[in-house]
Amino acid sequence: MGVESLALVEIENLNYRYPGGRGPALSGINLRVDEGEFLLVIGPSGGGKSSLGRALAGLLPRFHGGFFGGRLRCAGRDLGALQPRELARTVGIVFQDPEKQLIATTVEREVAFGLENLGLGRAEMRRRVAEVLDFLGLGHLRDSPVHTLSGGQQQKVCLAAALAMRPRVLVLDEPTSQLDPGGAEDFLHTLRRLNEELGTTIVLIEHRLERCFHLADRVVLLDGGKVLLDGPPAAVARGAVARGLPFVPAVTGVFARAGFAEPPLTVRDGRRLLRALESAPGVSPGGAGAGSGPAAPVAAVKKVWYVYPDGPEALRDCSWQVPGGRLVAVFGANGAGKSTLLKHLAGLLRPNRGTVTVLGRDTRAQNPARMARRVAFLAQNPGDYLFGDTVAGELKFSRRRLGVQPGAVEAVFRLLGLDRLRDANPRDLSVGERQLVALGALLVGGPEILLLDEPTRGLDPAWKQRLGRTLKDLQAQGKTVVVATHDIDFAAEWAEEAVVLSGGRVAGNGALPEVLEGALYYNSQVGRMFAGIAPVYTVPDAVRWLEARHRAAAAR
Amino acid sequence: MIYREKGLFLQTLHPAATCAFTGGVVLLALVINHPLYLAALLVVCLAALAGLHALRSGAGLFLFCLPVVVLLLLINPLVAPHGTTVLWRGPFLPGLGSLTVSLEAVGFACGMALRLLAVLAAFLVYSAALNPDRVFNLFAGRAPRAAVIFLLALRVYPALLRDYARIREAQTARGVDFDAGSVVSRLASRMLVARGMLATSLERALEIAESMYARGFGSGPRTVYFTESWRPRDGLVLAGVLVAVTAGLLASLSGRAVYNYYPVLDPVFRWEALVPLGVLIPALLTPALLQWGWNRWLWLRSKI
Numbered sequence: 001m002g003v004e005s006l007a008l009v010e011i012e013n014l015n016y017r018y019p020g021g022r023g024p025a026l027s028g029i030n031l032r033v034d035e036g037e038f039l040l041v042i043g044p045s046g047g048g049k050s051s052l053g054r055a056l057a058g059l060l061p062r063f064h065g066g067f068f069g070g071r072l073r074c075a076g077r078d079l080g081a082l083q084p085r086e087l088a089r090t091v092g093i094v095f096q097d098p099e100k101q102l103i104a105t106t107v108e109r110e111v112a113f114g115l116e117n118l119g120l121g122r123a124e125m126r127r128r129v130a131e132v133l134d135f136l137g138l139g140h141l142r143d144s145p146v147h148t149l150s151g152g153q154q155q156k157v158c159l160a161a162a163l164a165m166r167p168r169v170l171v172l173d174e175p176t177s178q179l180d181p182g183g184a185e186d187f188l189h190t191l192r193r194l195n196e197e198l199g200t201t202i203v204l205i206e207h208r209l210e211r212c213f214h215l216a217d218r219v220v221l222l223d224g225g226k227v228l229l230d231g232p233p234a235a236v237a238r239g240a241v242a243r244g245l246p247f248v249p250a251v252t253g254v255f256a257r258a259g260f261a262e263p264p265l266t267v268r269d270g271r272r273l274l275r276a277l278e279s280a281p282g283v284s285p286g287g288a289g290a291g292s293g294p295a296a297p298v299a300a301v302k303k304v305w306y307v308y309p310d311g312p313e314a315l316r317d318c319s320w321q322v323p324g325g326r327l328v329a330v331f332g333a334n335g336a337g338k339s340t341l342l343k344h345l346a347g348l349l350r351p352n353r354g355t356v357t358v359l360g361r362d363t364r365a366q367n368p369a370r371m372a373r374r375v376a377f378l379a380q381n382p383g384d385y386l387f388g389d390t391v392a393g394e395l396k397f398s399r400r401r402l403g404v405q406p407g408a409v410e411a412v413f414r415l416l417g418l419d420r421l422r423d424a425n426p427r428d429l430s431v432g433e434r435q436l437v438a439l440g441a442l443l444v445g446g447p448e449i450l451l452l453d454e455p456t457r458g459l460d461p462a463w464k465q466r467l468g469r470t471l472k473d474l475q476a477q478g479k480t481v482v483v484a485t486h487d488i489d490f491a492a493e494w495a496e497e498a499v500v501l502s503g504g505r506v507a508g509n510g511a512l513p514e515v516l517e518g519a520l521y522y523n524s525q526v527g528r529m530f531a532g533i534a535p536v537y538t539v540p541d542a543v544r545w546l547e548a549r550h551r552a553a554a555a556r
Numbered sequence: 557m558i559y560r561e562k563g564l565f566l567q568t569l570h571p572a573a574t575c576a577f578t579g580g581v582v583l584l585a586l587v588i589n590h591p592l593y594l595a596a597l598l599v600v601c602l603a604a605l606a607g608l609h610a611l612r613s614g615a616g617l618f619l620f621c622l623p624v625v626v627l628l629l630l631i632n633p634l635v636a637p638h639g640t641t642v643l644w645r646g647p648f649l650p651g652l653g654s655l656t657v658s659l660e661a662v663g664f665a666c667g668m669a670l671r672l673l674a675v676l677a678a679f680l681v682y683s684a685a686l687n688p689d690r691v692f693n694l695f696a697g698r699a700p701r702a703a704v705i706f707l708l709a710l711r712v713y714p715a716l717l718r719d720y721a722r723i724r725e726a727q728t729a730r731g732v733d734f735d736a737g738s739v740v741s742r743l744a745s746r747m748l749v750a751r752g753m754l755a756t757s758l759e760r761a762l763e764i765a766e767s768m769y770a771r772g773f774g775s776g777p778r779t780v781y782f783t784e785s786w787r788p789r790d791g792l793v794l795a796g797v798l799v800a801v802t803a804g805l806l807a808s809l810s811g812r813a814v815y816n817y818y819p820v821l822d823p824v825f826r827w828e829a830l831v832p833l834g835v836l837i838p839a840l841l842t843p844a845l846l847q848w849g850w851n852r853w854l855w856l857r858s859k860i
Contacts, residue, residue: 084774103764104692112781122779145560145561162771385729
C-alpha cells in the first residue's frame with residue numbers, strides 16, 4: 001500500500017494581472033505541492049514563472065497590487081488571510097540577484113535580520129543563526145562583510161536568511177542566474193541536501209535545466225501564464241520535445257530528437273545508453289567548425305598586462321589573435337580575465353604593458369567612443385545601455401551618436417525582428433528583449449567586430465536559440481563575433497573557435513572541437529556525455545550520431 | 557569613504573562613544589572660531605584617522621574638497637570689505653566697488669577653511685570607525701524604520717559608484733564621448749548616465765523593498781540580535797569628550813576661545829586661550845592614545 005502524500009500548497013484557479021499589465025500574468029493555474037516535494041518550474045521568460053513564485057510567497061497582490069483571483073492555500077490556510085509575520089514564517093523566497101536582497105553588511109547580521117523582524121528572543125535567534133550557518137557551511141564567514149563574498153556565497157547567505165525563518169515552503173526564483181557554473185552547481189547541490197536531509201519543500205524556478213532537471217520530483221512547464229505540462233521530469237521532457245519546446249536538458253533533448261522513447265535526464269544515464277550503441281555502425285560527425293581554415297586576424301593582444309586600481313592583476317602577459325569573420329568563444333572561470341580582455345579589445349581599458357591592435361590600429365591612439373562605430377561591446381547588464389523612452393528612440397540615439405544614415409535603424413529593426421517592440425519602453429522588456437535592444441543599439445553603427453560579455457546570462461533556452469541565430473546571421477555578414485561566456489553548451493552549438501583564459505593568460509586556443517576535446521570542466525553536456533566515445537560536442541552532431549546508430553540497431 | 561572591517565581597537569568602541577566623539581568635535585568646530593582650537597580639532601581627528609589606518613583613503617576626500625577650500629580662500633578676501641591691513645588694492649568693479657584684499661579677510665578665510673576640514677575629518681573618523689550595522693542596531697529598537705533607511709542609504713552609496721562606472725562605460729561603447737564638445741554637451745552626456753542611474757536605482761530599491769517585505773520587515777515590533785556592551789574604553793572616550801566639550805564651551809563663553817578677525821587680527825597665541833586648549837587636546841586625543849597603548853601594552857588591553 002503506497003503512502004498518500006500530503007498537499008502542502010494548493011492552488012485553485014489562480015488568475016493574476018499586474019497593475020497596468022496588458023494581459024494576465026497567471027491564468028487559471030491549478031497546482032498542488034506536496035510536503036517535502038522538490039518542484040521545478042520551467043518555461044520561457046515572461047511565461048509566468050516569477051509571478052507564480054511571488055504568488056506562492058504571498059507577494060501578489062500584497063506587495064505588487066494588481067488583480068488577483070482564485071485560491072492559494074498553504075498548510076490548510078488561505079495565504080491572503082495570513083498576517084505578514086505569519087506569512088514570512090510560512091513561505092520563504094530567494095530572488096535572482098543576491099546584491100538586491102542583502103540588507104546588512106555582514107553575514108551574521110544579514111541572517112539575523114529576518115529573525116529580528118519576527119520578534120524572536122535573542123537566545124532563539126542565536127541558535128537559529130548558528131544552526132543555519134553551520135548547515136550551509138557558512139560558519140567561517142560569520143563575520144565577513146557580504147560585499148567581499150563571491151556571488152555564490154552571497155546567494156547562499158540569502159538562502160540562509162530565508163531558511164533561518166524556518167518556512168514551510170522555500171521558493172527560489174532563478175537563484176543561479178547571476179552565478180558562475182561553479183557557484184550554481186554548489187548552490188543547487190545545497191538545495192538537494194535541504195530537500196533530502198531536512199525534508200524542506202522546495203519550489204525552484206530555473207533556466208539551467210541541465211543542472212536541476214534530475215533533482216526535481218516533479219516539473220511544471222508554464223507558458224503564457226498557464227500550466228502547459230505537469231508531471232515527473234522524464235514525462236515533462238518527452239512532452240516538451242513532442243511539442244517542439246526547447247525546455248529540456250541538452251542530454252535529454254538529444255535522445256528525444258533522435259527518437260528514443262525514454263530519453264535519459266543525466267550525463268551518467270546518457271553515457272550508459274551510448275555505450276550500448278557504441279558498437280553499432282554509424283557516421284562520423286563533422287564537428288563544429290571542422291574543416292574551416294585559418295583566418296586573418298582582425299585584432300591582436302600582445303604581451304598585455306593589466307592591473308585594476310586596488311585590484312588584482314587581471315591580465316598577465318596575455319597574447320591572442322582574434323580570427324576575422326569567426327564566432328569565437330572566450331572561456332574561463334570568474335576572475336580569469338574574460339571581461340578585461342574584451343574591454344581591452346573595445347578600447348575601454350588601456351594595457352599597463354604590451355599592445356592591443358584592433359583593425360590595424362593601436363587602441364592607445366584611439367578614442368573608445370569613436371571606436372564604437374567599428375567595434376561594439378555589449379556588457380553583462382543590457383540595462384546599462386538603455387535610458388530612452390522607446391526602443392525606436394534608443395536606436396535613433398545610437399544613429400545620431402555614431403553618425404550613420406537613417407536607414408541603419410530600419411535595417412537593425414529588420415535584422416533583429418524588433419518591429420513589434422518599436423514603441424515599448426526598454427525598461428519594461430524581458431531580459432532577452434533588453435539584450436536584443438541593447439545589441440541593436442550597438443549594431444546601428446555597423447561594427448565590424450562584436451564583443452559580447454556573458455550574453456546568455458538570465459536567458460531562457462528559446463532566447464538563447466534566437467541569440468545564437470542572430471550572431472550567426474551577423475557572422476554571415478562578415479562580422480567577427482567574440483563571446484565571453486560560462487555557457488559552454490551555447491558556445492558548443494554556435495561558436496567555431498575558442499580561447500581559454502586562466503589567471504589572466506591564454507591557456508588554450510583553437511578550433512572549438514580541439515579545445516573541448518578531452519576537457520572535463522570546459523565542455524558541453526553533450527561533450528561530457530560523449531567523452532571517450534566519439535568527438536561529439538553539439539546537439540545537432542549528437543542527434544546525427546544517435547540517429548545513425550539507432551537505425552542500424554533497429555535494422556539488426 | 558566606506559567602512560572597512562580591519563579589526564582595529566578603535567573599531568571596537570561602543571557606537572555611542574564614537575558618535576559622542578564625532579558629535580563633540582563637530583559641536584566645538586561650529587561653536588569656536590579660534591584658529592588654534594580649529595587646528596587642534598583637525599589634529600586630533602587626523603591622529604584618530606592614523607589609528608584607524610585611514611589617512612590615505614581620507615586624503616583622497618580631503619583632495620576632493622580642496623577646490624571648495626581654495627574657492628573660500630580666493631573669494632572671501634575679494635568680497636569681504638572689512639579689515640584694515642590692506643594687502644592689495646584692485647580695480648573698481650561695477651556692483652562690487654573697489655576690490656581690496658586685506659590680511660584680516662585672508663585670516664578669516666583660513667579660519668573657515670580649518671573649520672570645514674575639521675568637520676570633514678570628524679565625519680571621516682566616524683565612517684572609518686563605525687560599522688553601519690552597529691549604528692542600525694543602536695537605533696533599531698526605538699526607531700526601526702528610520703534605522704533601516706539609514707542603513708540602506710549607507711549601502712546605496714557604493715552601489716551608486718559602481719552603477720556610475722558601469723553605465724558610463726556602456727555609454728562610451730555606444731559612442732558617447734564624455735570629454736568632447738562644449739560644457740553643455742558634456743553636461744548632457746553626464747545627464748544620460750544620471751538617467752540610467754536613476755532607473756537602475758529605482759529598480760534596485762523596489763527589489764530590496766520586496767525582499768525586506770518577504771522577510772517580515774514592518775510586520776510588528778522587532779527584536780535586536782546584537783547588543784553592544786559598554787566597556788571601560790568607552791567610558792574613557794566619553795569622559796574625554798565631556799571634558800573637552802566642557803572646556804571648549806567654557807572657553808567660548810568666557811571669551812578665551814573667541815577670536816576677532818576684524819577690524820584687525822587678534823594675536824593667535826594668548827595665555828588665556830592656551831590654558832583651555834591644554835585641557836581640550838589631551839582629552840580629545842583619548843581614542844588615539846588608547847589605540848597607541850592598545851598596540852603596545854598587554855596590561856592596558858586587559859584593563860580596557
